[in-house]
Amino acid sequence: MNEMIAPRARLVASRSRDLAISAIKEMSIRSAQIPDAASLAWGLPSFRTPAPIRAAVAEALESDFSLGMYTLPGGLPEVCETVAAAHEYRTGVRVDAGKNVTITAGNMEGLNALFGVLVDPGDEVIVTDPGFVSHISQIRFNGGVPVFWKMHEGRGWEPDIAELPALIGPRTKAIVLVTPSNPTSSILSEATLRAVAKLARAHGVLVILDDPYSQFTYENRAQYFNLASLPEYADTIVYLFTFSKCYAMSGWRVGYMVMPAALRAEIVKVHDLTMICTPRISPLAAKAALEGDQSHLADFERTLDRRRHLICERLDRLGHVFQYIRPQGAYYVFPRVMITHDDDVAFAHRLLDEAQVTVTPGSAFGPAGKHHVRMAFCVEDDVINQAFDRMEAYFGT
Numbered sequence: 388m389n390e391m392i393a394p395r396a397r398l399v400a401s402r403s404r405d406l407a408i409s410a411i412k413e414m415s416i417r418s419a420q421i422p423d424a425a426s427l428a429w430g431l432p433s434f435r436t437p438a439p440i441r442a443a444v445a446e447a448l449e450s451d452f453s454l455g456m457y458t459l460p461g462g463l464p465e466v467c468e469t470v471a472a473a474h475e476y477r478t479g480v481r482v483d484a485g486k487n488v489t490i491t492a493g494n495m496e497g498l499n500a501l502f503g504v505l506v507d508p509g510d511e512v513i514v515t516d517p518g519f520v521s522h523i524s525q526i527r528f529n530g531g532v533p534v535f536w537k538m539h540e541g542r543g544w545e546p547d548i549a550e551l552p553a554l555i556g557p558r559t560k561a562i563v564l565v566t567p568s569n570p571t572s573s574i575l576s577e578a579t580l581r582a583v584a585k586l587a588r589a590h591g592v593l594v595i596l597d598d599p600y601s602q603f604t605y606e607n608r609a610q611y612f613n614l615a616s617l618p619e620y621a622d623t624i625v626y627l628f629t630f631s632k633c634y635a636m637s638g639w640r641v642g643y644m645v646m647p648a649a650l651r652a653e654i655v656k657v658h659d660l661t662m663i664c665t666p667r668i669s670p671l672a673a674k675a676a677l678e679g680d681q682s683h684l685a686d687f688e689r690t691l692d693r694r695r696h697l698i699c700e701r702l703d704r705l706g707h708v709f710q711y712i713r714p715q716g717a718y719y720v721f722p723r724v725m726i727t728h729d730d731d732v733a734f735a736h737r738l739l740d741e742a743q744v745t746v747t748p749g750s751a752f753g754p755a756g757k758h759h760v761r762m763a764f765c766v767e768d769d770v771i772n773q774a775f776d777r778m779e780a781y782f783g784t
């Protein structure tokens with residue numbers, strides 16, 4: 388045993404050794420080993436990449452001589468132009484395709500490159516608590532310190548802007564926001580977002596908007612506000628959009644960043660160092676996605692809304708086990724565990740081992756997630772029903 392540990396201890400850097408695998412992936416890996424587990428662990432929608440995108444890719448495979456070649460690290464100019472046009476259409480803000488836009492291999496890669504650019508050892512990045520588990524790990528992996536800004540369950544998971552100034556210090560580099568949120572699915576209010584931007588600019592820190600879920604807001608669309616639509620904050624904001632969820636393209640690994648020009652020059656270096664370029668086929672698929680028919684967005688949202696109602700109904704029947712805030716957007720629900728349990732990790736492991744239902748322990752998303760679990764309702768209705776049938780049998784109704 389010692390022989391196995393010794394070389395690992397010597398060879399592996401502490402930043403990797405100290406890195407825990409994401410709780411979402413850990414539960415998904417465990418779940419895959421249990422035949423017939425009903426998994427609500429992974430936010431991977433059940434949808435297929437829409438047909439027009441697949442057709443555009445099939446056509447490019449045949450006709451594009453350069454398809455198998457590298458692109459420049461910032462992305463193909465024609466794709467950056469399409470992104471700039473789409474960004475202007477969605478936010479009203481005109482950006483320079485060559486100076487402000489970069490194509491990423493999804494928001495995970497974009498964020499990692501961004502933290503690589505921003506964070507010196509010991510620098511701080513503010514994240515919401517709870518917030519997306521991988522942000523926390525990426526900040527730490529890049530030598531930074533995540534600083535938690537609490538979202539208050541009693542206020543529908545809205546953070547208190549009055550608590551933010553005390554978290555901003557001389558080492559603060561950025562504030563990361565996700566709206567609608569993962570894992571709470573709450574939508575940040577426009578007032579909060581504007582106040583964050585104002586504070587950030589006053590302190591010379593960036594606001595990083597990680598946007599996988601803005602297309603999924605159900606009856607709350609009017610509540611959603613895109614901070615990237617304020618041109619006066621263009622120098623303060625980095626906006627990351629991913630095609631993973633709303634275009635069902637998670638396996639294509641593609642997204643884009645809109646950011647101040649000085650930062651883009653830095654990002655391009657890190658992006659190049661990591662992967663040279665996004666695999667060429669994926670930005671072409673993304674271009675087709677932005678230029679093509681968008682009717683699938685309403686279909687996806689309608690299906691997710693039906694699943695949101697379903698999971699809320701099923702949770703209501705298990706009120707003695709879970710209490711939850713109704714999701715406003717995205718496709719997660721983050722209930723508090725009401726029955727006696729040691730901690731949410733042990734609870735999630737037991738639920739999988741004894742009831743064959745997979746959820747993600749809430750503490751992975753930050754200290755405020757303790758005694759909660761995250762359930763993703765982007766899976767088929769049958770999976771939601773099977774998970775809750777099993778939980779009803781396990782806990783009793």
Ligand SMILES: Cc1ncc(COP(=O)(O)O)c(C=O)c1O
Pocket residue numbers: 430492493494495496519565569597599629630631637641642
């Ligand atoms: C908040 C957040 N950011 C980023 C990602 C990953 O996005 P991508 O597939 O573009 O890397 C996810 C996926 O669940 C997410 O929830």
